[in-house]
Amino acid sequence: MKLLKDKIIQEGKVLSENVLKVDSFLNHQIDPVLMQAIGEEFANRYKDAGITKVLTIETSGIAPSMFAALTFGVPVVFAKKSKSLTLSDNLYTSKVHSFTKGVTNDISISKDFLESDDVVLIIDDFLANGQAVLGLLDILEQANARTAGVGIVIEKGFQTGGSIIRERGIRVDSLANIKSLANGKVEFFEESSSK
Ligand code: 5GP
Helix, strand or coil: CHHHHHHHHHHCEECCCCCEECCCCCCCCCCHHHHHHHHHHHHHHCCCCCCCEEEEECCCCHHHHHHHHHHHCCCEEEEECCCCCCCCCCEEEEEEECCCCCCEEEEEEEHHHCCCCCEEEEEEEEECCCHHHHHHHHHHHHCCCEEEEEEEEEEECCCCHHHHHHHCCCCEEEEEEEEECHHHCCEECCCCCCC
16 A cells, blocks of 8 residues: 555664554554544455454554445444453453563454454454464454454554464455665555455
8 A cells, every 4th residue: 555655664663673663653643644644454355354343452553444434334343452341251362472572462352343244344454463363363262253453553563463364264455565674764565465
């Protein structure tokens, strides 16, 4: 997606060979115009998939998910990273090791918001080693819901997550797929999506 790649080149900061900071439009300050374009792109790619819910994980997956869900006319459900006092025991849970924070979180979703007849599009901001997406897939399995695919804003294709998930036969669409962050420079793969 050219708009997104241009924004990454203009505003992304390469923190190391493995980490890209995009706090000015995705992870801290949020660019709503770009998020709308991203959400609509996901919705367009999955328009015939019969999506009934968009599933993400707090916090940065929520903004692009909202715009995709608005286009589909379906709800967004986000997995919570900490147990809130208002969450009951009626939960699906999984463990997710955070790539950027180096900690393992329990993620949870109320059983009230996933049904076995749901057809779900997972959306997240980054795909690195795939832990966040694998946690969400685990929860969808527990709920017996169907996974239509995974929409990723920025995939780091030089890390393992994309191949782990595609090898499971799951469709992954990334709107920007980074080949390398070496020498402080962002280099993209030519083809940034796979079906
Ligand atoms: P994974 O679970 O695929 O290993 O990592 C994905 C999660 O880690 C994303 O939800 C994102 O929050 C965070 N993440 C991974 N790599 C990066 C990165 O290079 N930059 C930023 N800002 N977040 C990242």
